[in-house]
Amino acid sequence: MKTAKPGEFDDDFYASAKGFVRIFMTLVGRIDAVGRENVPLTGPLIIACNHVAYLDPPALGCMTPRPVFYMAKKELFDIFFLGPLIRKLGAFPVDRSRGDTAAMKAALRVLQTGAALGIFPEGTRNAARTAEPQVGVAFLAARSGATVIPAFVDGTIDAKRFRQITVRFGKPVENTLPRKASREALAKYTDDLMGRIYALRENIDGN
Numbered sequence: 001m002k003t004a005k006p007g008e009f010d011d012d013f014y015a016s017a018k019g020f021v022r023i024f025m026t027l028v029g030r031i032d033a034v035g036r037e038n039v040p041l042t043g044p045l046i047i048a049c050n051h052v053a054y055l056d057p058p059a060l061g062c063m064t065p066r067p068v069f070y071m072a073k074k075e076l077f078d079i080f081f082l083g084p085l086i087r088k089l090g091a092f093p094v095d096r097s098r099g100d101t102a103a104m105k106a107a108l109r110v111l112q113t114g115a116a117l118g119i120f121p122e123g124t125r126n127a128a129r130t131a132e133p134q135v136g137v138a139f140l141a142a143r144s145g146a147t148v149i150p151a152f153v154d155g156t157i158d159a160k161r162f163r164q165i166t167v168r169f170g171k172p173v174e175n176t177l178p179r180k181a182s183r184e185a186l187a188k189y190t191d192d193l194m195g196r197i198y199a200l201r202e203n204i205d206g207n
Contacts, residue, residue, distance in 0.1 A: 009090040014067055017089060022062040025055075025165060029155065033063035035169035041066055044111040044146035047169075048137045050197055051120035055156040055165075060118055063167040068118040069110045071103055090115075104136065111144040121194060137193060138186040142177035149173065150193060152200035168200045 025031040039045070047068060049060055061068045067090060074093035077083040092110075094103035110117050121137050141148050149172050155165035173193055177185060 008087040009067070009069070010088045011067075013088045014090065018062050021058045025059060025062060029163035029165050031059065031063065031155075031165040031167070033167045033169065035171075036063070036065055038149055038169045038171050039065055039116075040147055040172075042114065044114050044144055045116040046111070046137055046141060046144075046146050046148045047116060047118045047151050048121050048148060048193055048197060049118065049151040049153060050201070051122055052153070053156040056120070056153045057118065059153050059156055059165055059167055060151060064116065064118075064169075066116050068116050070118045071107060104139070107136075107140055108144055111140065111146045117146070121190060121197075135183070135186040135190050138177060138181070138189040141175050141189070142179055142181045142186065145175065145179075147172050148175055148193065150196040150200060152197055154201060170196055170200050 022031070039047075045066075047060065047064065049056065057070055061070075069090040069092070071094040072086055072091040074095050076086060076091075077093050090110075092103065092106045107117055107119075117140070119137050119140075121134055122132075137148065140146065150170040152168045152170075153165070154168070155163055173196060177189055181189075
């Protein structure tokens with residue numbers, strides 16, 4: 001029986017696509033996950049992750065033990081075949097050229113259904129870590145009360161055959177933000193969250 005989910009999401013299609021992507025990632029290199037036990041299997045969830053390559057969303061999605069919904073730049077929805085495809089996977093558009101309140105409302109609706117939302121706080125691919133992280137994750141956490149966990153994907157940049165890809169999930173970050181948190185509180189929470197995300201990279205490098 002299909003579960004009610006936001007947008008045009010299709011459970012069966014998602015499951016098939018997830019299996020295909022996992023096989024593809026295995027062919028591109030090796031992929032594994034650490035800390036999957038930190039991912040709650042039910043309830044509203046925000047997974048905040050670093051972003052260095054196009055493969056990050058599928059890598060994170062195929063290793064997370066529940067469906068993950070993403071914001072995707074609106075231009076992708078205009079591409080023949082790709083737009084309908086990512087809609088069936090639960091993606092919804094965001095206009096990155098401005099503050100997109102419609103996208104934030106859509107993200108809140110996803111969380112209100114009890115689903116998991118994957119977000120890259122830096123807003124774009126940021127291998128050099130020069131992009132300033134946005135406070136959208138903190139805002140959504142404050143408004144929804146969702147559990148937030150950090151994640152780090154390693155090995156997707158310049159991915160080559162037999163290169164190891166690792167997805168590491170951290171422990172939940174305590175969400176003490178009031179529903180109408182100040183800009184300063186949102187920024188502080190964001191800085192702490194980014195520190196936890198990149199601390200996971202140090203754990204990977206140390207293994």
